Amino acid sequence: QVQLVESGGGLVQAGDSLRLSCAASGRGFRQYNIQYTMGWHRQAPGKERELVAAITWSEGRTYYIDSVKGRFTISRDSAKNTVFLQMNSLQPDDTAVYYCAAKFRGRDGYDYWGQGTQVTVSS
Numbered sequence: 420q421v422q423l424v425e426s427g428g429g430l431v432q433a434g435d436s437l438r439l440s441c442a443a444s445g446r447g448f449r450q451y452n453i454q455y456t457m458g459w460h461r462q463a464p465g466k467e468r469e470l471v472a473a474i475t476w477s478e479g480r481t482y483y484i485d486s487v488k489g490r491f492t493i494s495r496d497s498a499k500n501t502v503f504l505q506m507n508s509l510q511p512d513d514t515a516v517y518y519c520a521a522k523f524r525g526r527d528g529y530d531y532w533g534q535g536t537q538v539t540v541s542s
Contacts, residue, residue, distance in 0.1 A: 421443060421444070422443070422448075423441055423443055423520070423521060424441070424533055424534070425440065425518070425533040425536040426536060427440050427536060429539070430541065431509055431538075433509060433541065434509065435509050435540070437506045437509065439503065439519075439538075440501055440502070440503055441501060442499070442501050444500065452497070454476070454477070454524040455521050455522065456474065456476065457476060457495065458471075458473040458474075458520045458529060459473070461513075461515035461518070462516050462518070463512075463515040466515075468518070470482075470484065471484055471487055471491065472484070474493045479494075490507050491506050492505040511540045511542045516536065518532055518533055519532070
């Protein structure tokens with residue numbers, strides 16, 4: 420099993436920055452963390468959930484959706500089993516609940532999810 424706990428959300432103004440953290444725990448992650456891809460997703464009111472950024476634990480390869488490229492940075496701290504999402508130049512359209520998720524290598528979908536953290540950007 421893998422447990423994910425997000426933190427770092429809040430209310431900010433347009434142009435501000437936030438850093439989200441996702442702490443991963445559980446025997447499944449401790450033993451096999453190099454096999455996982457970690458992703459940050461978000462869901463705004465009335466919209467479908469979307470994958471915002473992802474990183475492979477072993478190689479550190481990253482993926483971003485176009486709307487956050489150049490503004491958001493995903494990273495991981497292997498010693499702390501923590502994934503970060505640095506969000507700069509936040510805009511009202513970035514307002515959403517942000518979820519951390521973990522996907523085991525070879526799987527189509529994400530297997531484990533955190534509880535989510537609210538990010539609200541005022542104009």
